[in-house]
Amino acid sequence: MIFLEGIPYGKNILYQDGLEYKGIKQDLYIQKTYFKETGKTQYFIKSFIKDNGSFTCQGYIYFYLNDDSKASDFIGVFVKKEFRNSGLASLLVASWIDFCFNNGYDFLGTNKTQRKPFLLYLLKTYGFEIFDETIYSKSPNTIQICRSNFDSTKYLLFKNTEAKEFFMRGKIAKEDNYMAIDELMPGMSYLDSVLLSQIYHLENYTRASEKTQLVLNRHKK
Numbered sequence: 001m002i003f004l005e006g007i008p009y010g011k012n013i014l015y016q017d018g019l020e021y022k023g024i025k026q027d028l029y030i031q032k033t034y035f036k037e038t039g040k041t042q043y044f045i046k047s048f049i050k051d052n053g054s055f056t057c058q059g060y061i062y063f064y065l066n067d068d069s070k071a072s073d074f075i076g077v078f079v080k081k082e083f084r085n086s087g088l089a090s091l092l093v094a095s096w097i098d099f100c101f102n103n104g105y106d107f108l109g110t111n112k113t114q115r116k117p118f119l120l121y122l123l124k125t126y127g128f129e130i131f132d133e134t135i136y137s138k139s140p141n142t143i144q145i146c147r148s149n150f151d152s153t154k155y156l157l158f159k160n161t162e163a164k165e166f167f168m169r170g171k172i173a174k175e176d177n178y179m180a181i182d183e184l185m186p187g188m189s190y191l192d193s194v195l196l197s198q199i200y201h202l203e204n205y206t207r208a209s210e211k212t213q214l215v216l217n218r219h220k221k
Contacts, residue, residue, distance in 0.1 A: 004065075004103050007030055007031075007032050007043075008032075009032055009033065009034055009041075010031070010032075010033060011031060012029040012030075012031050012046065013029060013030055013031065014027060014028075014029055015027075015028045015029055015030040015045060015095075015099070016028040016095070018220060018221055019219040019220060019221070020219055020220070020221045021047075021049050021058070021086075021088075021219065022086075024049045024050070024051045025049065025050045025051070026047060026048070026049050026058075026219060027047075027048050027049075027050070028045055028046065028047055028048075028095055029045070029046045029048060030043065030044065030045050030046075030099070031043070031044045031046065032044070040064060041064070041065070042062050042063070042064060042075065043062065043063055043064070043065060044060045044061070044062045045060060045061050045062075045092060045095045045096055045099065046059070046060040047059055047060070047088060047091065047092060057080075058079065058080055058083040058088055059077065059078050059079035059080055059083060059088055059089070059092065060077070060078055060092065061074075061076070061077045061092035061093060061095065061096050062075045062076060062077075063075050063096055064111075065100075065103075065105060069107060070104055070105050070106055070107060071105060071106075071107035071108070071109065072096070072100045072105045072107070072108050072109075073109055073110065073111050074096065074108065074109065074110045074111065074123070075111055076114075076116075076119075077089050077092055077093065077116075077119060079092075084177075085152045087215070087218075089119070089122060090122060090215050091215055091216070091219055093122060093123065093126060093215075094126075094211065094212040094215040094216050095216070097126065097202075097208055097209075097212045098212050098216060101209070101212075106205075107201075107202075108128075108201070108202040108208075109128075109199055109200060109201040109202065110123065110128070110199055110200045110201075111199070112197055112198065112199050113197065114196060114197065114198075114200075115170075115172055115196055115197075116172055116176065117143050117145060117154070117156055117178070117194050117196065118145060118154045118176070118178075120194040120195075120196070120200065121145045121191060121192050121194055123200055124192055124194070124200070125211065126202070126207065126208045126211050126212070127202055127203055127204030127205065127206075127207035127208040127211075128200040128201065128202050128203065129200060129201065129203045129204075130195065130198050130199070130200055130201075131201070135195060135198075136193045136195065139159075139195060140159050140160045140163075141159065141160055141163050141195060141196070142159050142193050142194075142195055143156050143157070143158055143159075143163075143193065143194050143195070143196070144156065144157035144158075144190055144191075144192075144193050145190075145191040145192050145193065145194060146181065146184060146188050146189065146190055146191060147188065147189060147191055148185075148187050148188050149187045149188075149189075150187050152177070153177055153178075153179050154176065154177055154178045154179065155178075155179050155180075155181050155188065156178055156179070156180050156181070157180075157181055157182075157183070157184075157190075158180060164180050167180075167196075168180050
């Protein structure tokens with residue numbers, strides 16, 4: 001495992017090996033890139049698999065680091081379509097948390113532009129939450145996350161009809177297999193509620209540490 005001082009700009013550097021994806025060798029690489037437009041450095045943790053000589057990037061998580069406040073802001077996760085619904089997004093989130101903790105970055109949060117409801121739900125399973133949870137019951141923009149026992153579609157219940165129509169017309173709904181429903185149907189269950197464009201902070205460090213190790217160990221050979 002490497003740490004911040006060993007990461008050059010613009011190169012994929014091996015971060016963690018000895019992992020496995022469905023019986024295939026899996027490695028995590030880290031990269032940092034400086035963006036002149038924002039004057040900020042973004043960090044990426046990327047997952048690669050090597051099968052029959054083919055080296056394939058499955059997806060990545062990207063984030064900011066603030067040296068002064070020892071904070072990290074989550075920007076987003078991208079997973080290629082053929083690797084979705086396999087737990088890869090959770091592995092990337094766990095790897096980010098593990099990396100931050102190992103380097104002394106204890107204040108983790110999201111930027112305010114989060115537009116993927118199920119990704120926010122995933123972060124909540126690691127112990128992320130908004131400061132005032134009463135907003136869920138008060139806000140007309142609360143989205144309920146639902147699942148079905150019969151398929152992997154991402155089902156959403158919206159309070160606000162206009163918000164539903166706006167979201168379902170967008171690129172994320174079409175690319176990430178989201179479906180809006182008006183009520184729970186047989187075989188469905190309610191998971192949690194989320195709010196888009198809200199800042200979520202890591203509040204439950206015990207849950208984050210325990211789940212991070214559980215997910216990382218699941219991928220170890």
